[in-house]
Amino acid sequence: MKLPLSPDMLRAAYAYLAETAPFNKWNMPPAEDIKFKVLRGIREYGDCDKATGMVRISSACHSTTDAVMRTMAHEMVHVFMYHHKIAKRESEHGRVFWKYADQVCAIHGFDRKAF
Numbered sequence: 001m002k003l004p005l006s007p008d009m010l011r012a013a014y015a016y017l018a019e020t021a022p023f024n025k026w027n028m029p030p031a032e033d034i035k036f037k038v039l040r041g042i043r044e045y046g047d048c049d050k051a052t053g054m055v056r057i058s059s060a061c062h063s064t065t066d067a068v069m070r071t072m073a074h075e076m077v078h079v080f081m082y083h084h085k086i087a088k089r090e091s092e093h094g095r096v097f098w099k100y101a102d103q104v105c106a107i108h109g110f111d112r113k114a115f
Contacts, residue, residue: 010036048078
């Protein structure tokens with residue numbers, strides 16, 4: 001059986017992670033202020049659109065809760081960087097992104113290579 005995803009489930013995943021370190025120290029926007037959308041395609045696991053304030057995660061690429069949480073945490077690093085105007089478009093997965101992503105991976109036990 002495939003793990004069904006909905007925008008409400010994505011919102012709940014975001015809200016849970018936002019209550020945990022390091023996100024709870026980063027002044028993240030509340031889940032209610034973020035738009036969530038489930039993608040059906042396999043081109044991207046997920047993305048964060050700073051122009052629309054939307055986090056999108058693909059149901060086709062996620063069959064486990066672990067994968068959903070890892071991708072949500074990845075997108076939350078982007079949300080944090082956009083929200084605090086840290087990100088530069090050309091360095092979305094550059095040194096600064098990995099500085100924050102490494103904190104998340106260390107605390108939550110995510111494999112950096114899969115993050």
